[in-house]
Amino acid sequence: MVEPVNVLTQRWDIPDAHTLEGYLDSGGYAALRSALDTAPADLLQMVKDSGLRGRGGAGFPTGVKWGFVPQDTGKPVYLVINADEGEPGTFKDRELMERDPHQLLEGMAISARALSSPRAFIFLRGEYLWPGIRLEEAIAEAYQQGYLGKGILGAEFDFDVTLHYAAGAYICGEETALLDALEGRRGQPRLRPPFPAVAGLYACPTVVNNVETIANVPHIVERGVDWYRSMGTEKSPGPKLFCVSGEVVRPGNYEWPLGTPARTIVDESCGGMLPGRQLKFWAPGGSSTPLLTAEHIDVPMDYEAVAEAGSLLGTTAMMMYSHKTSVVEAVLNWTRFYEHESCGKCTPCREGVFWLAQVLQRILDGGGRDEDLQTLDDVCDNIFGRAFCALGDGATSPIKSSLKYFRDEYTHLIEHGRQPDGIEAHAGVVTDNSGRHRPGPADPTTAPGRPGSTKAAAT
Amino acid sequence: MLSAELRQRAEEIVGRYPVARSALLPLLHLVQHADGYLSDDGVAECAELLDLTMAEVGAVATFYTMYKREPLGEHLVSVCTNFSCAVRGANEVYARLSETLGVGHNQTTADGAFTLEHAECLGNCEGAPVVSVDYLNYECLDADAAERLVGRVASGDAPAPTRGFVPPGVRAVQHRLAGLGPVPGSGGPGVASDQARAADGAVPVRDFGPGVEPVTVEPTFLPGHAAEREEAKAAVRDQGQDPDAVEEAAGPQAREFPTTDPDWEPSRGGSRDGSPHDHGDDDPRQEDQADDAGGEHGGSGRPPEPEEEV
Numbered sequence: 001m002v003e004p005v006n007v008l009t010q011r012w013d014i015p016d017a018h019t020l021e022g023y024l025d026s027g028g029y030a031a032l033r034s035a036l037d038t039a040p041a042d043l044l045q046m047v048k049d050s051g052l053r054g055r056g057g058a059g060f061p062t063g064v065k066w067g068f069v070p071q072d073t074g075k076p077v078y079l080v081i082n083a084d085e086g087e088p089g090t091f092k093d094r095e096l097m098e099r100d101p102h103q104l105l106e107g108m109a110i111s112a113r114a115l116s117s118p119r120a121f122i123f124l125r126g127e128y129l130w131p132g133i134r135l136e137e138a139i140a141e142a143y144q145q146g147y148l149g150k151g152i153l154g155a156e157f158d159f160d161v162t163l164h165y166a167a168g169a170y171i172c173g174e175e176t177a178l179l180d181a182l183e184g185r186r187g188q189p190r191l192r193p194p195f196p197a198v199a200g201l202y203a204c205p206t207v208v209n210n211v212e213t214i215a216n217v218p219h220i221v222e223r224g225v226d227w228y229r230s231m232g233t234e235k236s237p238g239p240k241l242f243c244v245s246g247e248v249v250r251p252g253n254y255e256w257p258l259g260t261p262a263r264t265i266v267d268e269s270c271g272g273m274l275p276g277r278q279l280k281f282w283a284p285g286g287s288s289t290p291l292l293t294a295e296h297i298d299v300p301m302d303y304e305a306v307a308e309a310g311s312l313l314g315t316t317a318m319m320m321y322s323h324k325t326s327v328v329e330a331v332l333n334w335t336r337f338y339e340h341e342s343c344g345k346c347t348p349c350r351e352g353v354f355w356l357a358q359v360l361q362r363i364l365d366g367g368g369r370d371e372d373l374q375t376l377d378d379v380c381d382n383i384f385g386r387a388f389c390a391l392g393d394g395a396t397s398p399i400k401s402s403l404k405y406f407r408d409e410y411t412h413l414i415e416h417g418r419q420p421d422g423i424e425a426h427a428g429v430v431t432d433n434s435g436r437h438r439p440g441p442a443d444p445t446t447a448p449g450r451p452g453s454t455k456a457a458a459t
Numbered sequence: 460m461l462s463a464e465l466r467q468r469a470e471e472i473v474g475r476y477p478v479a480r481s482a483l484l485p486l487l488h489l490v491q492h493a494d495g496y497l498s499d500d501g502v503a504e505c506a507e508l509l510d511l512t513m514a515e516v517g518a519v520a521t522f523y524t525m526y527k528r529e530p531l532g533e534h535l536v537s538v539c540t541n542f543s544c545a546v547r548g549a550n551e552v553y554a555r556l557s558e559t560l561g562v563g564h565n566q567t568t569a570d571g572a573f574t575l576e577h578a579e580c581l582g583n584c585e586g587a588p589v590v591s592v593d594y595l596n597y598e599c600l601d602a603d604a605a606e607r608l609v610g611r612v613a614s615g616d617a618p619a620p621t622r623g624f625v626p627p628g629v630r631a632v633q634h635r636l637a638g639l640g641p642v643p644g645s646g647g648p649g650v651a652s653d654q655a656r657a658a659d660g661a662v663p664v665r666d667f668g669p670g671v672e673p674v675t676v677e678p679t680f681l682p683g684h685a686a687e688r689e690e691a692k693a694a695v696r697d698q699g700q701d702p703d704a705v706e707e708a709a710g711p712q713a714r715e716f717p718t719t720d721p722d723w724e725p726s727r728g729g730s731r732d733g734s735p736h737d738h739g740d741d742d743p744r745q746e747d748q749a750d751d752a753g754g755e756h757g758g759s760g761r762p763p764e765p766e767e768e769v
Contacts, residue, residue, distance in 0.1 A: 085582050086579070086580065086582070087580070088541045088542065088543070088579070088580040088584075089541075089542075089543055089580065089584055090580075090582060090584075091582045091583055091584055091585060093582075094582045094583070098622065119477075125582070126488075126523075126525045126594075126636055127525070127537075127578075127581055127582070127591070127594050128582065129593075129594040129595060129623070129632060129635065129636070130595065130596070130622050130623040132635070132636075133623070133635065136640065162475055162476070163638065164481075164484070164485070164638070165484070165485065165488065165635075165636040165637075165638065166484060166523070167484050167487065167488065167523035167524070167525040167526055167636075168523050168524035168525035168526075169522060169523050169524060170579065181484065182481060183478065183480060183481055184478075184480035184481050184482065184483030184484060184509070184519065185480075185483075185519060186518055186519055186522040187522065187523070202477060202478050243584065243585070244585075245543035245584030245585060245587060246542075246543050246546060246584075247546055251543075251584060251585040251586075251587065252585040253585065287541075287542070317584075319542065319543050319584075321542075321546060325546055329542075329545075330542050333540075333541065333542040333545055334541075334542060337541060337579055337580070340579060341579065343522075
């Protein structure tokens with residue numbers, strides 16, 4: 001029987017854990033003290049041995065990423081915290097920063113020690129005002145008491161942290177787009193190589209890590225690699241915050257070891273689905289991960305098992321939806337999201353996602369055509385693997401997977417022009433035309449060019 | 460235009476970064492604080508401060524959602540309409556606010572009190588549907604509660620949000636987003652409560668309320684999906700094939716039924732012995748893991764791509 005764990009969330013019940021005093025009272029900054037007595041190479045090895053993997057979505061081993069950073073370039077090494085949490089359904093970093101900001105700062109100081117980095121930036125999503133205020137207060141207190149700044153805790157180690165509010169662009173969660181945004185440019189992804197580890201922020205060696213990844217670091221240092229590996233699986237060790245939302249009784253952040261079956265999390269932590277509602281489809285890691293069905297509910301939530309089930313662990317944002325909810329409506333909602341958030345750098349994503357939304361809207365409005373499903377499939381195939389970054393790939397995930405599992409619902413809409421019986425309307429998808437969506441002719445082949453594009457007309 | 464005092468603060472922001480241009484995003488927030496939107500004068504001033512052209516600043520300014528090219532109202536009301544909020548009624552909330560305020564997306568009321576927008580996921584899905592006023596989140600609002608909230612904000616009697624402080628106006632908040640902390644006298648440290656309360660207008664979701672027992676997860680199948688499943692089962696029986704082999708041949712993407720027994724139905728209580736999703740000792744994946752452990756990241760010529768979430 002898997003039990004929930006209490007590592008990253010261990011201070012969430014302490015009312016003043018966000019203050020330095022509350023953090024110290026509950027054993028905070030002990031890991032930093034021990035890290036300052038440890039050689040950087042040993043810290044790096046410790047993180048490598050722990051098997052910690054990036055919690056931002058890709059699951060890349062953190063220690064390996066740190067190992068790519070060259071130390072002999074004569075340039076400073078920058079540590080950048082990716083706090084641009086924007087994946088639909090994801091809210092773990094927000095709560096980590098709101099409730100325990102010092103945990104992040106301590107993790108950053110230890111990581112900086114391991115990387116010999118003098119300077120870090122927290123790239124925070126602009127809408128995250130309250131987490132930002134908590135962080136501002138924590139940073140100020142940490143500077144005052146010598147946990148940040150010159151000669152941390154009397155050791156010969158200087159480390160500065162700057163909090164940087166972004167301005168609302170999902171694409172900045174992609175690490176190279178984030179670096180461009182942090183350099184004061186449009187947040188568009190960069191060509192790789194060179195990887196940020198070699199030439200990142202200001203062309204200096206840079207490590208970009210997610211908030212939750214760094215929040216793990218103090219616990220690894222304090223309690224050791226063996227303890228850390230006692231949670232999770234061989235290849236996906238450690239605790240994980242699962243953000244469950246949608247039609248469950250108690251949505252929220254719940255901490256379980258990686259590899260916990262999805263059913264256990266939804267039943268035990270969330271109290272199951274809402275009364276009268278049965279699970280129909282869910283995304284295991286945000287809207288960019290292929291949808292799964294009720295049959296997959298026993299999948300262990302670790303990187304390997306979820307991939308084997310045909311999806312991705314992503315940010316572990318589990319969005320659970322019931323038999324009363326239209327899968328086509330969900331897919332259109334997310335496609336509109338990608339349409340709005342596509343940065344416009346590459347053609348497949350900029351144009352393709354726009355057309356996908358048009359076709360989906362047509363189907364949902366009752367004007368679907370027999371060839372529409374083939375069109376959706378073709379457009380997805382022309383985006384996937386051809387877009388500049390993973391945003392385009394992610395945009396196709398809900399469409400491809402819903403066509404695989406719920407083709408009937410699409411065909412029903414096309415044939416009958418309405419939803420199957422038993423589907424609850426959510427008052428449609430918001431398509432307020434003063435904003436992201438401008439309704440044009442329903443037929444894409446005669447539609448005018450996208451507003452703002454240089455193209456006069458499609459044909 | 461930035462006042463002399465703000466101009467000084469702007470130079471302070473520029474000084475925080477190793478390369479001046481990094482200050483551009485905070486400076487644009489500061490312009491919004493001063494002018495209530497990104498004015499042409501403000502854009503010019505940023506360009507001058509950072510030694511950029513107006514076109515370069517304009518390119519950045521038009522990229523990000525939080526920068527507005529039209530004057531904002533006193534308060535910015537954002538309704539999250541992403542899907543986890545939508546299934547709990549966010550579209551009704553947005554429609555009601557749009558009707559009450561008489562404006563659409565990114566439009567401002569005639570009296571200049573409110574700008575309304577529908578926003579992408581605000582990262583507060585556990586409190587769906589979420590309405591934020593000046594980027595401070597109110598959780599679990601239905602259309603009625605949202606209307607009351609806006610009414611109270613309009614009459615200067617705004618309730619505290621679920622976490623944070625009473626919305627001080629969007630321009631005051633922009634001062635914080637520029638990295639300059641609170642405008643003196645606006646918006647204190649505030650409260651932090653865990654759950655939206657009924658007094659804040661929090662409402663239970665449909666089909667859910669006191670005295671109703673939740674149900675556990677029960678799989679359901681669509682008719683078409685069930686047919687596919689039966690077909691796969693039949694193939695296994697007809698050909699006498701090992702289901703594992705079938706799944707293997709079809710590849711991991713094709714895994715339609717997580718079982719080694721064609722007649723096994725998912726049921727309450729976790730997977731059983733021999734299921735490919737079970738982490739038992741005889742799990743074939745354990746061997747794969749041992750084989751892969753050494754080679755996965757070490758063998759190829761170029762480093763694997765360290766990629767984060769998009």
